[in-house]
Amino acid sequence: MKIGVAGKGGSGKTTISGTLARMLASRGHRVLAIDGDLNPNMGLTLGLRPEDFDAGRPLTHDVLDHREMDGKQVAVLAKPLEEVLDEFALEAPAGIRLLIMGRPETAGFG
Amino acid sequence: MCSNHATVRGVLKEIPDDYGMVMIDLDASPEHLTRGTTRHLDHLLIVAEPYFKSLETARRFGVLARDLGIPEVSIIANKIKEGDLDAVEEFCRQHGFEIAGAVPFDSAFGDAERAGRAPIDFEKPIGALGAIERLAASLEGNV
Numbered sequence: 001m002k003i004g005v006a007g008k009g010g011s012g013k014t015t016i017s018g019t020l021a022r023m024l025a026s027r028g029h030r031v032l033a034i035d036g037d038l039n040p041n042m043g044l045t046l047g048l049r050p051e052d053f054d055a056g057r058p059l060t061h062d063v064l065d066h067r068e069m070d071g072k073q074v075a076v077l078a079k080p081l082e083e084v085l086d087e088f089a090l091e092a093p094a095g096i097r098l099l100i101m102g103r104p105e106t107a108g109f110g
Numbered sequence: 111m112c113s114n115h116a117t118v119r120g121v122l123k124e125i126p127d128d129y130g131m132v133m134i135d136l137d138a139s140p141e142h143l144t145r146g147t148t149r150h151l152d153h154l155l156i157v158a159e160p161y162f163k164s165l166e167t168a169r170r171f172g173v174l175a176r177d178l179g180i181p182e183v184s185i186i187a188n189k190i191k192e193g194d195l196d197a198v199e200e201f202c203r204q205h206g207f208e209i210a211g212a213v214p215f216d217s218a219f220g221d222a223e224r225a226g227r228a229p230i231d232f233e234k235p236i237g238a239l240g241a242i243e244r245l246a247a248s249l250e251g252n253v
Contacts, residue, residue, distance in 0.1 A: 002122060002132040003249065004148050005186075006175075007157030008167040009138035012188040015219055015229060016157055016242060017135040022230045023246040030130030036118055036147065037137040047228035061113050064120040075120035081129075084121070093231075099121070102114045 004036075018045025025094035032085070033092065038102040047093040056090040058100045063088070115147040123150045131249075143174035153182040153249070155210055158201075160187060160194035165201045172207055184210035186245065191215045211245035214238045 005017035018033070025031040035042035043053030063084050064075040077084060089097035118134075125132055134151070136142045148154060154175045158168035168185055175183045185207045187198040195212055202209050216238035222229045229236050 001127075001153065001249070002125065002134070002151045004134045004136050004142075004151045004154045004180075005157060006136040006142065006148075006154060006171050007138070007186075007188075008159070008164045011138075011157040011159050011164055011167075012213070012219075013138075013157045014135050016155070016186060016188065016213065016245075017133050019229050019239065019242050020246050020249070021131070021133040022228070023243055024131045024133070024249070027246065027250065029250075032125065032129060032132045034118065034122070034132065034134040036134050036142060038114065039137075042135040044226070045228050047231050050226070058114075059117050059121065061117050064117060075116070075123070077121070077124045081125060093228075101118050 014042050014045050018042050021046060021096055022094055025096050031094070031096045032089075033096050033098045035098065035100045039104055040100050040102070043090060043092065043098055043100075046096055046098060048090060048098070053090065056098065056100045057088055058102045059084075059088055115141060115145045119145070119147045119149060122147070140171060140174060143171060143178060146178060148175070148180065149178050151180050153184070154180045155184060155186050156207075157186045157188050158198065159189050160191075160197050165198070168207075169201070169205050172205065184208040186210050187212040189213070189215040210248065211241055213241040213245075 005013050007013045021031050021033045065078040066073050066075055085097055092098050142148050156168045156171050158164050172183050190212050218236040222232035
């Protein structure tokens with residue numbers, strides 16, 4: 001199940017999404033967390049130390065291949081999901097894997 | 111090509127349904143909805159505080175999420191103090207949203223943050239975590 005958490009700045013999105021992720025992991029689910037904020041801090045709410053979180057690499061565009069299917073551009077993973085996770089995901093407490101969408105220093109290249 | 115959003119959208123689409131639980135923390139701008147980053151979600155939880163600007167933002171996000179075709183869109187009332195929940199319930203009734211959960215205001219969240227700790231790992235108990243645990247249990251029911 002793919003769940004997104006949205007809301008106005010300061011509403012408590014990250015506190016709730018990170019805590020929910022930890023609780024779902026404790027309840028026995030395999031959990032993949034994705035920090036979709038270009039100023040990421042979900043890692044801290046998941047229980048990572050700042051220095052470990054700062055070491056995480058944001059996802060790069062080349063994880064996707066763009067193919068033409070029925071005249072339309074379709075994006076598919078360039079390699080198996082497990083390989084993408086091994087390359088980019090941070091290991092957070094409770095077995096959670098965390099992907100980061102971007103960081104402020106890379107945002108200008110969007 | 112709006113790269114970061116497009117990358118996350120593409121990856122999200124490619125995660126198989128039986129992966130487990132995927133939890134994405136979205137940024138505060140509506141771009142994740144206007145650019146379709148969140149198109150492949152099963153459920154969007156919109157966190158709203160009990161005051162007008164926060165609820166109005168939640169309403170706009172909710173409309174965009176429905177337009178995108180996200181199957182479930184619901185509201186989490188957050189930082190709720192006594193009497194606040196009525197306003198959120200009234201708002202949800204007016205706009206046809208379900209309330210997925212209500213998390214009480216708890217100053218211990220700020221204490222945890224100042225101590226550099228995840229709320230769930232904080233030494234002092236945080237009473238409001240009970241409401242988030244109930245939310246986790248209800249999400250499980252939807253699997």
